[in-house]
Amino acid sequence: MARAETTPDTMRALYKSILHGNMAEVKTQLCPAIMGDLSRPVTPRGDTILHAAISMRHESIAREILKKCKQGTVPLLSKQNAMGDTVLHEAATTNMTCLAKDLLILAPDLLDMRNKLGETALFRAAHYGKREMFELLADIFDKKELEPNQKEALDHLKRHDGTTILHITILAEFFDIALDIAHRYKVLVNDKDRRGMIGLQLLSSNPLAFKSSSNCGFFKKLIYHCVPTQDTEKKESCRRDTHESDHQPKQPSSNDFLICVQCLSMVVRKLISVPRKIYASIWRFLCLGWPVMENISKEKIKHKSALKLAHLLIPKDLSWEQSEYIEVEDRISIRKAAARAEEEEAAKKLKEKKRQLDRIDGGGTPDRSWPEELPRTPPEEGQPISLLLATSTGIVEIVEEILKLYPQAVEHVSDMGHNILHVAIQYRQLKIFRIVKSKEIAMFRLVRQLDQRGYTVLHHVGVTKFQTRGTHSGPAFHLQEELRWLKRVKRIMPPHYEMHLSKEHDETAQEFFDRTHKKLLKEAKQWLKRTSESCSTVAVLIATVAFAAAYTVPGGSDQSTGVPVLLYDYFFLIFTVMDVLSLASSLTSVVMFLSILTSPFELESFRHSLPRKLTLGFTFLFFSVAVTMLAFAATIVLIVHLKRRLTRTLIYTAAFLPVSIFAILQFPLYVASLSAVNFTRKLIRKVLPNFCLPRRFRKNPTLPIYKSQ
Structure with missing residues (x-):
């Protein structure tokens, strides 16, 4: 009997059956002809039928294919697609641990096979975050003859570009x-990757990945x-204890008393864990019906895992020990370039004259006290250490932990002459700036260091290429924050460094x-003008309405006396x-906005003067809108003569709807402008003596950092 040949239609039908997970059709279509040609690619990526079944997460179909082909299984399993992936690579992207065990029993060499990127199946499992698959493959590899920490044994943990499984899981x-x-x-x-x-x-x-850098609102x-994470922490600790117990010999305890104590403590822990389990169950129920809760829970778990990883990696990182101290440190230059150029030109002429004299004297050896200076080029900027990277990204947890374990790391200087204070100021990381500022002994040196470009810490306030404007409500408030940084750094720096x-x-x-x-100042001027005009x-308009309402009182007036008919009504x-307050507050806000439009818009005025006027203008404008709507509600009650309390409540609610919308839309801008209130409070603290202020507002006199003790 002639053997049937596989056709493209046959393979296409089989692929569709696998795609839809139809086990019955797959069994009928696995004819002897197809079984003899299972290594034939069925996709443009070069995937075989077994590749396709595993990648589509159909474990039962993959097992059926393995069951049908008992002979010649090893060549089929070792078949690689266009990317060099084997069937174990595909299984590593899933959690089909049982299937992976069967594949390794049939073809143990699959564990060491790599794809074109140099990735093993273990690397692929770590890359896709499949924890069960990773633990299975890692345990199998660790049982080999090589020790798990030998460098020869760790080649399978890297791919060709030098990226390890630790790098890829962090990324x-x-x-x-x-x-x-x-x-x-x-x-x-x-271990370093290709970028070092x-x-x-x-x-x-x-x-x-850390809580300190995540911007959350009040409700979030x-x-x-409130989100519980005890269950996750318990699972992680159990896994870690299990892993450690595998490498340590078990010591049986024959003491009955210790066994009783352990049992009693276990019972106590179980009783204590009951309320926690109930609380966790409530939150799990809320997460099912409220996706926001689930997202916040996952975010908190991610933050805690990242923090644990940081605590493990920080003690083993000593990169801060290598520091570059440049010659320009603590050398202040107040001469202009023209004067320096003249001095350099005079020095060159003097050197040339000395060389000519040496030639006339018979070509003797030149005087070593006149060395020829070569132009000095600044070194290339390499990868900064973890401390400076965490400072630039604002990860307070890593900075605090490094400075807690290694307090001397605060004095590290990069190859560009930057210390932690330079980086914190460049990237406007206020929390880290305050942490470094609290270390007064180190600050005495940090504020005096100059970088390769001759910049002081105050110069770094002018560096704008690392800034983002996502947290500012407008260019004016961004400029105000920049001026605050300038003032903030001036306080900690010696005056002559300015x-x-x-x-x-x-x-x-x-x-x-x-x-x-200059560009930011121009944008701030335009934005402030547009905002004030609007x-x-x-x-x-509000003042016009309030003024007109004063002459058209609700209910009308008596024709003979001119007294309002509803004069003695409470409403x-x-x-x-409300009408008087609306007119007064709206006109006051107009005055404030007009004073902004007529101001000179100088740079220093953006630090306090203009933001304070904008704050007062917004406050009076919002108040005028609110009282105007109250006056409208009172007019409705007077004219319609509503008797029911529920109807009046609904009228007041409808009247406050525009006010609420206005408040929600303008709240971020209003909060940003409220910083002027803090300035007023600080000004009062400076003017009034301590005994006239409440205890919590009293100032504690401190010496400037730059003053020597």
Whole structure:
């Protein structure tokens, strides 16, 4: 009997059956002809039928294919697609651990096979965050003859570009697996990728993995603190204990008393855990019907896992010990470039004259006291250490932990001459700036250090290329924050450093700040003018309505006396008061916005004067809108003569709807402008003596950091 041949239609029908997970059709279509040609590619990627079944997550179909082909299984399993992936690579992207065990029994060499990127199945499991599959493959490999921490045995943990499984899990944000990898393979902790970065540096480059860098509103913060994570922590500790127990011999205890104590403590822990389990069950129920809760819970688990990983990696990172101290440190230059150029030209002429004299004397050896100076080029900027990376991204947890374990790391200087204070100021990381500022002994040195370009810490306030405007409500408030940074850094720096001229642009810090913030100043002027014009127009309209309402009182007036008919009604008094307040507050806001439009818009005025006027203008405008709607509600009650309390409540609610919408839309801008209130409070603290202020407002006198003791 002639053997039937496989046709494209036959393979296409089989592929469709696998795609839809139809086991019955797959069994009927697995004829002897197809079984003899299973290594034939069925997709453009070069996948076989077995590749396709595993990648589509149909484990039962994959097992059926393996059952049908008992002979010649090893060549089929070793078949690689166009990317070099075997069937074990495909299984590693899933959690089909039972299927992976069967594949390794049939073809043990699959564990060591690599794809074209150099990835093993273990690498692929870690990359896709499949924890069960990773633990299975890692345990199988660890049982081989080589020790798990030998470098020869760790080649399968890397791909061709030098990326290890620790690097890839950190980049993919599978921090729980990365924590397990750091425990299993300690050699990988300080292993570098092709960019020269270790695991802690990669972790320090991801601010979203930590709580300190996540921007949350009030309600999200409340939910974040209430979400339980005890179950996750318990699972992780159990896994870690299990892994450690595998490498330690068990010591049987024959003491009955100790056994009783252990049983009693276990019972107590179980009783204590009951309320926690009930609380966790309630939150799991809420997560099912409210996706926001589930997202916040996952975010909190991610933050805790990243923090645990950081605590494990930080003690093993000593990159801060290598520091570059440059010659320009503590050398202040207040001479202009022209004067320096003249001195350099005179020095060159003197050297040339000395060489000519040496030639005339018979070509003797030149005087070594006149060395020829070569132009000095600044070194290339390499990868910063983890401390500086965490400072630039604002990860407070990593910075605090590094400075807690290694307090001397605060004095590290990069190859560009930057210390932690320079980086914190460049990237506007206020929390880290305050942490460094609290270390007064180190600050005495940090504030005096100059970088390769001759920049002081105050010059770095003028560096704008690392800034983002996502947290500011407008250019004016962004400029205000920049001016605050300038003032903030001036307080900690010695006064004579303000006169220092940088090597790169021959500017003082104030001149450099003014030049780099010209564009922002222009944008702030335009934004403030547009905002003031729009708000003043609205305020004038409200004032017009309030003025007209004063002459057209609700209910009319007596024709003979001119007295309002509803004069003695309680709601008429409310209408009168609200109308007067509306007119007064709207006209006051108009005055404030007009004072902004007529101001000179100088740079220094954006620090306090203009934001304060904008705050008052917004306050009076919002108040005028609110009282105008109250006057409208009182008029409705007077005219319609509503008797029911429920109807009045609905009228007031409808009247406050525009006010509520206005408040919600303008609330971020209003909160940003409220910073002027803090300035007023500080001004009062400066003017009034301590005994006239409440205890919590009293100022504690402190010496400036730059003063020597």
